[in-house]
Amino acid sequence: MIKRLRERTEMLKEKTIDPYATSPEISPPVTPILKKDHYIRLKEEERIAKEEADKKKAEEAAKKAEEKKKKDEEKRLEAEKKAEEERLAEEARKKAKILPELSCSCIDVLFRPIEDKMDTIMGNTIDPFTDRRYIAWLTVVAVAFNYNVWFCSARLAFPYHSETANPYWIFFDILSDAVNIIDIMVWQPRLQFVKAGDIIKDRALTKVHYRKSQRFKTDIISILPFDLLCLRFEFSSIYRLNRFIRIESFFEFSDRLESIMAKAYIWRVARTTGYLLFMLHLNACAFYVASVHQGLATTTWVYDGKGSAYLRCYYFAVRSLINIGGLPEPITTFEISFQMTNFFIGVFVFSSLIGQMRDVIGAATAGETYFRASMDGCVAYMNTYSIPKLVQNRVRTWYNYTWAAQGMLDESELLDKMPLVMRTAIAVDINLATFQKIALFQGCDQQMLVDMLLRLKSIVYLPGDFVVKKGDIGKEMYIIKSGAVQVVGGPDNSIVFVTLKAGCVFGEISLLQSAKDGGNRRTANVKAHGFANLFVLEKKDLFDILVHYPESQKVLARKGRKLIKAKGPAAAKTTEEKQKGLTLFGQKPPTPKMLKAFGNFGGLMDKLKV
Numbered sequence: 001m002i003k004r005l006r007e008r009t010e011m012l013k014e015k016t017i018d019p020y021a022t023s024p025e026i027s028p029p030v031t032p033i034l035k036k037d038h039y040i041r042l043k044e045e046e047r048i049a050k051e052e053a054d055k056k057k058a059e060e061a062a063k064k065a066e067e068k069k070k071k072d073e074e075k076r077l078e079a080e081k082k083a084e085e086e087r088l089a090e091e092a093r094k095k096a097k098i099l100p101e102l103s104c105s106c107i108d109v110l111f112r113p114i115e116d117k118m119d120t121i122m123g124n125t126i127d128p129f130t131d132r133r134y135i136a137w138l139t140v141v142a143v144a145f146n147y148n149v150w151f152c153s154a155r156l157a158f159p160y161h162s163e164t165a166n167p168y169w170i171f172f173d174i175l176s177d178a179v180n181i182i183d184i185m186v187w188q189p190r191l192q193f194v195k196a197g198d199i200i201k202d203r204a205l206t207k208v209h210y211r212k213s214q215r216f217k218t219d220i221i222s223i224l225p226f227d228l229l230c231l232r233f234e235f236s237s238i239y240r241l242n243r244f245i246r247i248e249s250f251f252e253f254s255d256r257l258e259s260i261m262a263k264a265y266i267w268r269v270a271r272t273t274g275y276l277l278f279m280l281h282l283n284a285c286a287f288y289v290a291s292v293h294q295g296l297a298t299t300t301w302v303y304d305g306k307g308s309a310y311l312r313c314y315y316f317a318v319r320s321l322i323n324i325g326g327l328p329e330p331i332t333t334f335e336i337s338f339q340m341t342n343f344f345i346g347v348f349v350f351s352s353l354i355g356q357m358r359d360v361i362g363a364a365t366a367g368e369t370y371f372r373a374s375m376d377g378c379v380a381y382m383n384t385y386s387i388p389k390l391v392q393n394r395v396r397t398w399y400n401y402t403w404a405a406q407g408m409l410d411e412s413e414l415l416d417k418m419p420l421v422m423r424t425a426i427a428v429d430i431n432l433a434t435f436q437k438i439a440l441f442q443g444c445d446q447q448m449l450v451d452m453l454l455r456l457k458s459i460v461y462l463p464g465d466f467v468v469k470k471g472d473i474g475k476e477m478y479i480i481k482s483g484a485v486q487v488v489g490g491p492d493n494s495i496v497f498v499t500l501k502a503g504c505v506f507g508e509i510s511l512l513q514s515a516k517d518g519g520n521r522r523t524a525n526v527k528a529h530g531f532a533n534l535f536v537l538e539k540k541d542l543f544d545i546l547v548h549y550p551e552s553q554k555v556l557a558r559k560g561r562k563l564i565k566a567k568g569p570a571a572a573k574t575t576e577e578k579q580k581g582l583t584l585f586g587q588k589p590p591t592p593k594m595l596k597a598f599g600n601f602g603g604l605m606d607k608l609k610v
Contacts, residue, residue: 114185114186115186118186122190123190124190124201124202124203125190125191125192125201125202125203125206126187126190126191126192127192128191128192128256129256129259132260134187134191134256135253135256135257135260137183137187138249138252138253138256138257139253139257140179141179141180141183141249141250141253142249142250142253142254143179144175144176144179144180145243145246145247145249145250146250147172147176148176148240148243148244149243149244149278150278150281151169151172151237152237152240152241152243152244153237153281153282153285154281154285154310155169155236155237156236156237156238156285157285157286157288157289158285158288158309158310159309161235161236161237166235169237173227173240176243177223177225180219180222180223180243180246181223183219183249184216184219184220184223188210188215188216188219189203189206189207189210189211190203190206190207191206191210192206193206193209195209215248218245218246218248219246221242221245222242222243222244222245222246223242223243224242226239226240226242227239227240254267254271263364265360265361265363265364268360268364269357269360269361269364272353272356272357272360273357275353275356276349276350276353279321279349279353280314280317280318280321281314281317283317283320283321283342283345284310284313284314284316284317285313287303287313287316287317287320287338288303288309288310288313290302290334290335290338291303291313293334294332294334294335299331299332299335300328300329300331301327301328301329301330301331301335301339302335303316320339320342320343320346321342321345321346321349321350322346322350323343323346323347323350327339367407367408368403370409371399371403371408371409374399374409375396375399378395378399379392379395379396382395394462397462398460398462401460401462401531402460405460405482405531405533406458406533423454424450424453424454427450427453427454427456428450428453431453431456431479431535432449432450432453434479434503434505435449435452435453435479436449437503438505438508439559439563440505440508440509440556440559440560440563441556442559443555443559444549444552444555444556445549445551445552447549448545448546448548448549448552451545451548452537452541452542452545455537455538455541455542455545456479456535456536456537457535457536457537457538458481458533458534458535458536459533459534459535459536460531460532460533460534461483461485461528461531461532461533461534462528462531463528463529463530463531464527464528465527465528465532466525466526466527466528467485467526467527467528467532467534468507468522468524468525468526469522469525470489470522470523470524470525471521471522472521472522473520473521473522474507474509474510474511474520474521474522474539475510475520475538475539475540476507476510476511476536476537476538476539477505477506477507477508477510477511477536477537478505478506478507478526478534478535478536478537479503479504479505479534479535479536479537480500480501480502480503480504480505480532480533480534480535481502481533481534481535482502482531482532482533483501483502483528483529483530483531483532483533483534484499484500484501484502484528484529484530484532485499485500485506485526485527485528485529485532485534486498486499486500486526486527486528486529487499487500487506487524487525487526488524488525488526488527489524489525493525493527497524499529500526506526507522507526508563509560509563510522510539511537511539511542511560
């Protein structure tokens, strides 16, 4: 440190002595020395320049202020114009809103007696998903819609209007319109809906919800009576084309019908077939219109006017759209263009419907396909390892019976996809009554029984299969779901002691017995008399449940001891009594060695005397 200080001192001395050393700071500029006249002129120029700059800034500021004033005026005028437009639009909306409200109010007043009468029949509101009456009504609405789309198009193309037929057409038209009006006025305003997770069941709110929806507007347009134009013009079904836009009612009917059918694929196949038939129907109508345009019987391609017009045109549509072939050759340019368009549409429509039909049938048979694939895989595995034919036949029998009995190989696969609430509801409905009859579980917490129901597993046993064997470690209890089992014994298990049928329980004692000293071993042989479907509850699952129900655990322990005394063998009773006595009075102390010696000596003297 001293060395560094000395070096620093020497360096500073050199800088002080050096005559050329300069300060590191920048020197300030030298102020020029001016004469008085020059100084006055310079100050005057600076003043003039400053005045000009201030004047220029003032002009720019005035200019900006003027521009801003103009922009503010334009914005004000634009805002006033927009406000006036909004006011006029609001008045128009109010007027437009008042008119429907007035008309709806008038209609409500007219239909009030009918609505009050329907309240006693249908109730205040209707659940659109579960109410079978609503689904039945949708069937009527779907029939009315199909009447319009099929017959109106046919009447528009074919000459089906005449003085004798028109009254019948008018009658069915009025009937279909009456169905639509009843649906709009009576049924649709009663449908419940969900808002923010809550189900709205107030009819006043359901009515407002329906009338504010897009469907209400569509329904109103679909029933506008354009048919009245027939009074001024020629009678025609073209005035009923607005009925076609009510197609949403048909799709709603289709969805609701699928939800209640046990085999929904039947309706899906029928609906897809109906789509195909309707496309052929439209093509038949188009062919007849084209034939009339060309002239009936003018060429070999058009309809010749003989026989039933609709049937012959429909036959042409079938052969044309499905591309069967054998059709007469088109001659004119119009006929060629029509036929080419027919072929293109036919290829697209037919391939789409065939693909849809394949998907429907594939979805309907998906479960059976999975079953066949599983069975074939198991059979292939057994053949690979040369399993005996007897075992293979039993495995096939198990597959076939399981599929025939429950329609699936494992019920848990289906139930696992459901929410816990749904699984619990199904389990309670199926097995809770049986569980409540079991003596071991009577008096236990109901929620514990529900938890046990969710742990049950379904197993199918074939005729002659042993469910349990004497001497096996007991780890499960069994509930007979269907079929019967027999408790057997004697030589070759030929003696049947008792037959247990559906609803009976066995093996419940081994759930509470300890494995110490073989206390949980089976005491009898149980085998399936025929095909038996059993529910199994494992000991591990029961103990996992009892952890959360200490009171029920005490009840089960107390009842388990009673059942063991009542049903257990005599040896088990004796062992239990001995163990209980040892527990109460303690273990007997050992005999002292001195007393043992005297006892042995006394015995020896007795023997010598003898």
